[in-house]
Amino acid sequence: MPTSPSEPAAPTADVVVVGAGPAGLAAATAAGARGARVALVDAGTAPGGQYWRHPATARLGSVDPPGVDEDALARLHHGLKDYRRLLDLLERQVGAGTTRYLSQHHAWAVEQYGETFTVHAIDRSGPTERTVPVTGHRLVLAPGAYDRQVPFPGWTLPGVLTAGGAQALLKGNGVAAGSRVVVAGTGPFLLPVAAGLATAGADVVGVHEASMARAWLRHSGAVLRNANKLGEGLGYATTLARHRVPVRSRSVLVAAHGTDRLEAVTVARATADGTVPGSEQRLDCDTLAVGWGFTPQLELPLELGCETRIDTDGSLVCVVDDDQQTSVPGVLVAGEACGVGGAVLALVEGAIAGAAAAGVPVTDVRLRRQRTTLASFAAAMHRAHPVPAGWTDRVTGDTVVCRCEEVTAGRLRQSVDAGATDARAAKLTARPGMGWCQGRVCGYATACLTSAWSGTPYRPELAATRPVAAPVTFGTLVVRGQHESGDRADP
Amino acid sequence: MSAPTTITFDGHEIPFLPGQTVGAALTAAGIRSWRTTRVEGRPRGLFCGIGVCFDCLIVADDRPNQRACLLLAQNGMRLASQEGTGRAHLTV
Numbered sequence: 001m002p003t004s005p006s007e008p009a010a011p012t013a014d015v016v017v018v019g020a021g022p023a024g025l026a027a028a029t030a031a032g033a034r035g036a037r038v039a040l041v042d043a044g045t046a047p048g049g050q051y052w053r054h055p056a057t058a059r060l061g062s063v064d065p066p067g068v069d070e071d072a073l074a075r076l077h078h079g080l081k082d083y084r085r086l087l088d089l090l091e092r093q094v095g096a097g098t099t100r101y102l103s104q105h106h107a108w109a110v111e112q113y114g115e116t117f118t119v120h121a122i123d124r125s126g127p128t129e130r131t132v133p134v135t136g137h138r139l140v141l142a143p144g145a146y147d148r149q150v151p152f153p154g155w156t157l158p159g160v161l162t163a164g165g166a167q168a169l170l171k172g173n174g175v176a177a178g179s180r181v182v183v184a185g186t187g188p189f190l191l192p193v194a195a196g197l198a199t200a201g202a203d204v205v206g207v208h209e210a211s212m213a214r215a216w217l218r219h220s221g222a223v224l225r226n227a228n229k230l231g232e233g234l235g236y237a238t239t240l241a242r243h244r245v246p247v248r249s250r251s252v253l254v255a256a257h258g259t260d261r262l263e264a265v266t267v268a269r270a271t272a273d274g275t276v277p278g279s280e281q282r283l284d285c286d287t288l289a290v291g292w293g294f295t296p297q298l299e300l301p302l303e304l305g306c307e308t309r310i311d312t313d314g315s316l317v318c319v320v321d322d323d324q325q326t327s328v329p330g331v332l333v334a335g336e337a338c339g340v341g342g343a344v345l346a347l348v349e350g351a352i353a354g355a356a357a358a359g360v361p362v363t364d365v366r367l368r369r370q371r372t373t374l375a376s377f378a379a380a381m382h383r384a385h386p387v388p389a390g391w392t393d394r395v396t397g398d399t400v401v402c403r404c405e406e407v408t409a410g411r412l413r414q415s416v417d418a419g420a421t422d423a424r425a426a427k428l429t430a431r432p433g434m435g436w437c438q439g440r441v442c443g444y445a446t447a448c449l450t451s452a453w454s455g456t457p458y459r460p461e462l463a464a465t466r467p468v469a470a471p472v473t474f475g476t477l478v479v480r481g482q483h484e485s486g487d488r489a490d491p
Numbered sequence: 492m493s494a495p496t497t498i499t500f501d502g503h504e505i506p507f508l509p510g511q512t513v514g515a516a517l518t519a520a521g522i523r524s525w526r527t528t529r530v531e532g533r534p535r536g537l538f539c540g541i542g543v544c545f546d547c548l549i550v551a552d553d554r555p556n557q558r559a560c561l562l563l564a565q566n567g568m569r570l571a572s573q574e575g576t577g578r579a580h581l582t583v
Binding site (some may be wrong): 017025042045146147158159160161162164166167168169172173174175177178260261262286352403404405406435436437438 | 495508510511512514515516519524528529530531533535536537538539540541543544545546547559563571578583
């Protein structure tokens with residue numbers, strides 16, 4: 001936590017929104033439409049978050065990347081109509097001077113002073129980064145999520161990347177992650193990633209989904225109420241069929257192979273608690289796009305002391321009420337940080353949060369019902385796509401768990417056996433989570449492994465607290481007081 | 492469509508399109524790793540692709556530890572493989 005140089009600056013906004021993905025955009029525009037003065041703080045170069053991506057040269061209001069035609073864009077981006085509507089609203093609110101949109105501003109800390117909140121953001125829009133305070137009476141946090149990962153032998157080889165990373169390369173840069181690609185892991189997100197790569201001309205060797213296909217049929221009530229989501233999945237399946245991409249269910253990724261780069265992966269037939277012996281199959285590939293669900297980014301809500309819970313998918317998420325209000329008065333959370341549920345749910349939660357933050361809560365019960373329906377679908381999907389049982393048994397002693405500090409499972413095991421029975425104790429003794437990413441990648445795995453090996457409860461919150469939410473240099477901090485008092489001279 | 496522009500990576504010219512990140516331009520050129528780790532000296536490149544994991548660190552215009560997945564390519568930018576912390580020049 002930074003030391004405040006003095007009293008906080010005078011409040012500049014009624015509502016500060018952090019994150020301009022679906023939830024944050026919906027929240028900012030809903031608050032703006034109700035007359036609130038809004039500050040929208042976002043790390044991206046353009047609004048849209050990880051979901052609506054576009055090359056950085058696209059201007060506010062223009063989502064067409066160079067050289068990509070409208071049809072190709074539409075195939076990769078869902079809900080573009082929603083995006084254009086929200087951008088249009090945002091542009092008008094920015095134009096009217098009631099909303100400030102701060103792009104390339106990475107929120108790295110948040111503080112509460114009485115009834116106001118100050119978000120500290122690193123402004124990376126200029127040649128020299130600097131940290132700026134953004135103050136308001138209420139806070140809507142919409143930080144989103146990133147791919148959840150678990151370690152497996154070979155996962156540090158170049159050519160292995162996250163499903164979201166492959167999607168970002170394609171949607172944001174027009175680049176296919178590789179030429180011969182295996183898409184594996186679990187969850188509905190694997191399908192759009194594979195469909196996008198196939199459409200872009202990559203040879204998609206196969207989609208290997210660890211769960212049982214149609215396992216969600218057991219939760220048919222929730223599924224039937226979300227027929228449009230099924231239609232979306234069907235569209236991807238059609239694309240994959242057209243490109244003759246095999247989609248295998250109960251096929252679990254167990255290892256990646258290669259010396260200095262990925263050459264092949266092994267998949268095996270999944271059982272309830274492991275794999276069928278002898279079912280292993282080796283697939284040659286230069287790229288693996290892998291993901292096992294998502295991990296919400298909880299740094300900012302945790303910094304403020306917001307109450308959390310463990311969701312159906314095992315993720316640590318914020319507890320929110322009917323208005324998306326957290327346990328800390330004045331702090332609202334929308335989108336994946338209160339339960340991973342996808343962009344449509346995030347839009348609804350954002351709209352409800354923005355309205356409540358503006359002091360004019362949503363009265364339309366349909367919106368609240370829609371949220372309930374979408375959340376039940378998300379829960380059904382979580383139950384149908386668990387991280388496959390047995391992954392902890394496949395982690396060999398020399399499998400790297402913490403990629404930053406190069407901590408192997410063997411080293412972690414030693415520390416657990418010596419008494420470090422939770423993720424925090426393990427971090428202090430064996431260093432998983434101590435490196436550049438601060439446990440964002442290995443936090444889930446470390447919490448699972450320490451729990452499995454020691455028989456102690458699974459406590460992901462012990463690997464989730466990070467007082468500094470984005471990397472910031474000492475040089476930037478040193479000049480902070482100067483900038484924050486309004487002096488914008490270059491350091 | 493804008494004309495491709497170029498960056499250099501360890502002295503080799505690599506084309507890119509405006510709006511592309513350094514990581515995307517290198518991937519499009521078939522380059523998969525540009526860093527070796529501090530302890531084991533193992534090769535690494537893009538992993539999370541969205542700024543979370545810090546595996547894709549690269550030296551850009553003499554500044555080490557830049558995330559290739561976030562850094563936008565600029566015409567004439569000089570990129571170099573990063574070894575370890577990228578701060579060997581500070582060793583005394």
